[in-house]
Amino acid sequence: MSLTGTPFLYTTVVLAVVALALPLVLWSRLRGPRPLRLAGRALMLLFAQGTAVALVFVLVNNQNDLYDDWADLLGTGNHVQRAADLGPDGTGGMAVERLPRVEQAFRAAGGPGMRAAGGVRVTRLEGRVSGVDAEVYVWLPPQYDDPAYRHSRFPVVELLPGYPGSAKAWFGALAAHEQLLPLMRTGQVAPFVLVAPRTNLVAGADTGCANIPGRVNADSWLSVDVPKMVADNFRVQPAPRGWAVAGYSAGAHCAVKLAVAHPDRYRAAVSMSGYNDPAGEPGSLAARTPALRAGNDPRLLLRKAPAPPRIALYLSGQPGDGYQAGVALESVAKAPTSVHVVFLPRSAGGHTMALWRPQVPAAFGWLTRTMGPDGSGGGDGAPTGAAGSITETSAGPAPSTPRPRSNGGSMRAAPASGTASRAAAARRR
Numbered sequence: 456m457s458l459t460g461t462p463f464l465y466t467t468v469v470l471a472v473v474a475l476a477l478p479l480v481l482w483s484r485l486r487g488p489r490p491l492r493l494a495g496r497a498l499m500l501l502f503a504q505g506t507a508v509a510l511v512f513v514l515v516n517n518q519n520d521l522y523d524d525w526a527d528l529l530g531t532g533n534h535v536q537r538a539a540d541l542g543p544d545g546t547g548g549m550a551v552e553r554l555p556r557v558e559q560a561f562r563a564a565g566g567p568g569m570r571a572a573g574g575v576r577v578t579r580l581e582g583r584v585s586g587v588d589a590e591v592y593v594w595l596p597p598q599y600d601d602p603a604y605r606h607s608r609f610p611v612v613e614l615l616p617g618y619p620g621s622a623k624a625w626f627g628a629l630a631a632h633e634q635l636l637p638l639m640r641t642g643q644v645a646p647f648v649l650v651a652p653r654t655n656l657v658a659g660a661d662t663g664c665a666n667i668p669g670r671v672n673a674d675s676w677l678s679v680d681v682p683k684m685v686a687d688n689f690r691v692q693p694a695p696r697g698w699a700v701a702g703y704s705a706g707a708h709c710a711v712k713l714a715v716a717h718p719d720r721y722r723a724a725v726s727m728s729g730y731n732d733p734a735g736e737p738g739s740l741a742a743r744t745p746a747l748r749a750g751n752d753p754r755l756l757l758r759k760a761p762a763p764p765r766i767a768l769y770l771s772g773q774p775g776d777g778y779q780a781g782v783a784l785e786s787v788a789k790a791p792t793s794v795h796v797v798f799l800p801r802s803a804g805g806h807t808m809a810l811w812r813p814q815v816p817a818a819f820g821w822l823t824r825t826m827g828p829d830g831s832g833g834g835d836g837a838p839t840g841a842a843g844s845i846t847e848t849s850a851g852p853a854p855s856t857p858r859p860r861s862n863g864g865s866m867r868a869a870p871a872s873g874t875a876s877r878a879a880a881a882r883r884r
Contacts, residue, residue: 663741
């Protein structure tokens with residue numbers, strides 16, 4: 456029985472009701488010696504408490520998409536087939552563009568929210584470079600199957616969850632595709648292809664999106680294998696011009712780190728309540744040694760880069776939960792790197808889906824304005840081209856889409872009291 460399936464949820468509800476009814480019906484009817492009656496009543500109470508806890512866990516898990524399956528919950532799953540030393544660029548010297556095409560079969564994904572807004576599809580990918588074998592979820596924008604766009608290539612955003620967390624969370628708990636669908640139809644948000652790969656690859660540990668020889672090549676999985684598969688199966692723009700990565704919590708750290716480490720693969724990154732030091736997640740494998748910790752800290756990577764990377768970063772957070780990390784990156788960034796920090800007051804909520812869900816439209820609006828059709832971007836959110844951000848293929852031009860309204864390069868966070876201004880943030884403290 457699936458951990459996240461409806462049958463298991465109904466089973467826990469029925470068991471909780473039965474556990475509540477048993478003491479009411481049998482409490483005074485138990486017969487036998489006193490110790491036996493006491494033991495029976497104690498077992499009924501334990502059964503009632505256990506089923507109540509199980510029901511609450513199932514509801515919370517389904518609401519927040521923390522664990523995909525029993526293997527994730529029990530810490531028995533392992534999606535790493537091999538973890539060779541792939542070198543500094545994470546390719547092991549392979550010419551990735553010369554590798555054979557990755558032909559994948561997709562099916563409709565199941566679970567809460569996965570059938571909404573046109574439906575999410577899923578495939579199982581065996582990463583040729585990384586050695587990771589895991590699922591990847593893909594959602595296509597409404598324009599993708601429109602005959603008017605049959606010769607168009609679309610921008611892509613890779614979506615990363617927190618830890619623990621399921622790739623489904625972006626479509627379930629955050630309902631990103633449901634929120635963005637109407638905005639894409641009106642041209643307020645570019646028709647991005649949304650790609651959510653599994654990040655929970657090693658049992659009982661956060662990979663930190665790092666390459667760790669002998670353990671896991673999570674970086675190569677996310678930045679090499681998944682993009683190649685997407686490019687081989689869908690009409691998408693080439694990297695880095697048409698590619699961005701977004702995440703929340705541990706996924707936010709990963710998003711920024713991947714963009715900073717691979718400006719040849721990503722043009723922009725969105726971080727919601729992220730951190731710079733991998734030790735921000737106690738279970739991160741990337742924080743196990745000083746070398747790994749330094750090599751996966753985007754602030755240190757930016758500071759030590761031979762030349763500032765041409766990337767744009769959007770970082771939102773509250774005091775003590777993402778905001779300072781954004782300011783730290785802003786302090787070391789040099790053109791052409793651009794950093795856009797969004798301050799969220801404590802009144803906006805805590806480190807939960809309720810805080811991140813309403814930020815999705817604003818973050819994707821920023822991505823739309825930043826990732827212009829010429830790939831130059833603005834970095835500060837200034838409009839750089841059509842909202843569609845679609846390129847033409849050799850077969851013909853892409854149809855035009857409405858331009859987004861300019862907001863002068865600054866924007867409020869989705870919670871009404873948020874602001875992108877550090878000066879305003881200081882005034883609010």
